[in-house]
Amino acid sequence: METQDYTNNGFATRALHVGNQPDPTTGAITPPIYQTSTYVQKSPGVHQGYEYSRTHNPTRTRLQECLASLENCKYCVVTATGMSAEMLILHTLTKGVNVLCGDDVYGGTYRLFTTVFQNDFNFTFADSSNLELFKSKINELKPAMIWIETPTNPLLKICDIQTISKAGKEVGAITVVDNTFMSPYLCNPTDLGADITYHSMSKYINGHSDVVAGALMLNNESLYKDLARLQNSIGPSQSPFDSWLVLRGVKTLAIRMQRHQENAQIIAEYLEKHPLVEKVTYPGLASHPQYELAKTQYNRGFGGMITFFIKGGLDNARLFLENVHVFMLAESLGGVESLIESPAIMTHASIPKVEREKIGLTDNLIRLSVGIEEVKDLIADIDRGFAACK
Secondary structure, X not given: OOOOOOOOOOHHHHHHHOOOOOOOOOOOOOOOOOOOOEOOOOEOOEOOOOOEOOOOOHHHHHHHHHHHHHOOOOEEEEEOOHHHHHHHHHHOOOOOOEEEEEOOOOHHHHHHHHHHOOOOOEEEEEOOOOHHHHHHHXXXXXXXXXXXXXXXXXXXXXXXXXXXHHHHHHXXXXXXEEOOOOHHHHOOHHHHOOOEEEXXXXXXXXXXXXXXXEEEEEOOHHHHHHHHHHHHHHOOEOOHHHHHHHHHHHHHHHHHHHHHHHHHHHHHHHHHOOOOEEEEEOOOOOOOOOHHHHHHHOOOOOOOEEEEXXXXXXXXXXXXXXXXXXXXXXXXXXXXXXXXXXXXXXXXXXXXXXXXXXXXXXXXXXXXXXXXXXXXXXXXXXXXXXHOOO
């Protein structure tokens, strides 16, 4: 069966077809799951490109081809979890080097940096949305690696990927961008100069809250080979079945992201007018401090994540969270169903309270992952939560 070239096709077409070519043996339109640990060789060392599934697996290969295409990259490495993908990146560094990280990042990233690798590297955290401050830190520290999220988790601050990546290159730093909140549909950091684009695929890429997984996309062949070597040596490879699930999930990424952000825009505008809301942060609101940057940096919209500060402190935050039903109280994000959480108590609890409050992550902050339900039902659910508040 002839392999088609989808290089020049649009995003939605590539999401459906790259890596999803019909099975060449049977013609099955859905690729098989190669649920195998090892592969028979014709002669010692003579094989068909696969020896052992920790190293390579045909189902994982298909997913990596698809994701590389969606991020406009040459290479992709997928892993069993997002945290294991972060671990691989850190293992490419030489001990003792400086690492500059945004000060508002996922709690698991902060925990990994400060409790696992704290004796291996010198970590500095700074506000990546304050461009002049961040550039001064780059010039001062000359870090080996720069780690940024944009929008940040959970405060949704936006940093200038292009300018930061350029400043990083001037001092020899590798710039890693956590693109989880945007997905490849809305932003392609390597097109803006980043060296590695990172995703927790548990979120939007898979989109169905049934897989934990990570992915790294890049164009540097030498760095890719280093990551692949480390993956084979350390072993955080994604299973064939999980690879197949993500390959299935990513087919609908474009259409899902359209609905996520349509709903999110309506809800953000609604929240901004509500008397029990102190402040709403959403990149698609003109009130967002980096709204103009968001319009130029994000390809097709502003995503499905909203944060807001509820009046009445932690007491009202708890009452609100306990009384919504369509929005489900759970960690994670990016699934088709709407999720809601308190970062201070849940996803970012591993960050010390004094550090949380220093960056503005207070106890009355609520994070919404807006799903693809009917928006009128989501707003009615939000009203139910507010009605329970004091």
